Amino acid sequence: MADKSKTDPARMEKIVSLCKRRGFIYQSGELYGGLNGCWDYGPLGVELKRNLKEYWWRRNVQERDDIVGLDGAILTMPQVLVASGHVGGFADPMVDCKTCKGRFKADALGTFQCKEKPSVCPGQSEKCQLTEPRQFNLMFETKVGASADEDDAGATAYLRPETAQSIFVQFRNVVDSSRVKLPFGIAQVGKSFRNEINPRNFTFRSREFEQMEIEYFCRPEDGLRLTDEWLEARLRFYEEVGIPRARLHVLDVPDGERAFYSKKTYDIEYEFPFGLQELEGVAYRTDYDLGVHQQHAGKPLEYFDEETKEKLLPHVVEPSAGCDRTVLAMICEAYDEEEVPDAKGQMETRVVLRFAPRMAPVKAGIFPLVRKSAGQVEMCREIQRVLQPWMTVFYDEGGAVGRRYRRQDEIGTPFCITADFDSIGENGPELKGTVTVRHRDSMEQDRLPVAELLPWLLERIR
């Protein structure tokens, strides 16, 4: 498929439709009309997302000895988010002008010159139709503690707007309990919540979303170098989950556009059908976070370096990936339509999700060539029994085998195993005990002894 079609907006509609039809992603609360900005993962979607999260965890935590994990609470004390700057700092009251369609800070009315219609600029014309000032704090707030008394509303808590803060707040405990030494990282995968003004683009901007973050602590002099190293590591990761480097763009966020605490930020962007959008930010956050928590909590968060006998506040590099966004990118990247000849030689469209095998929700379809063959069915059931502890497989005997192949193509199953008459020795002893393995992308087949199936597959899905 030509690259250009991957940014075709009509492509997105087909992908959304496929996601619902095959059980990847549904609108949340659809039965009751739907909840804006929220999505549910169906049977195949949850497998895909788990594959991504588990691979990320394996690569970044389990296969490294310098990164440990954390799973922080979602409910967060106000003090934490006051210190981080999330409470209060980003909540300027804003007004909209219905005449010129502009949005302005409420305390700056009369100081703007409207770009569209200077003569009817807010605060400068009787024609201005201004909305009431509104707060734009994007955090969800709730109350902790059960109470039927409305006057006693309990203590305020926030749903965390990012996973990062629980890592900084638990920094001391992790250092004290896990024998980590600089440089080291703390990794977390989990839900975060932002009350976005305008959720858009399917799951891309949701109000409830999952992040995969590492806070990598280091000596101050190593921060910039490690930021570059993490950028490369993260680009390799995307390649490993099926998003080629050529489809990713790296934005070196210029001065003035970075968050105020960041000395260096790279955005990793993917060419979605709806445009170039961020998948991950790799940000050098200096010692800002540990600094503010040390100050607000009034407790030292310094690290004692045994080698240099020096006490220091570590700097941090943060590769922060959007999990749902990456899942969406994997689906967009995998989606393909191909013209292939059918049994009668007529050209028809084959829809195929070309997932990296390690990400595919189902690893192998298992089919008897003919359902009526008891020997083939029995052989397939045995193969299913052997493979199932190791991977997701799907047994299917409905309809013709060609249809079953196409069904698996559409959900991205990389391999289909078929037991035929040769497999059960009906055409002679040579091929008895072998099956065909059909490849999703090429539609070509290999023939393998049943005993070799498990290692053959494991090698290709790891």
Added chain:
RNA sequence: GCGGGUGUAGCUCAGUGGUAGAGCGCCACCUUGCCAAGGUGGAUGUCGUGAGUUCGAAUCUCAUCACCCGCUCCA
């Protein structure tokens, strides 16, 4: 949040005031000896939701919810 568009079967859609439809898909059986073959039968809808107008509303009006596009926003 502003402006525009769209909501009818799982999906794609037809249906402009008078009994709720098609294609594909799905399920069962038959057929099927490797790429969405064919046959027979079957299930599925408070027409997004709620009000209003009307003898009668999928259809007209209003409100509301959701999705899409363009702005806006994105610590």
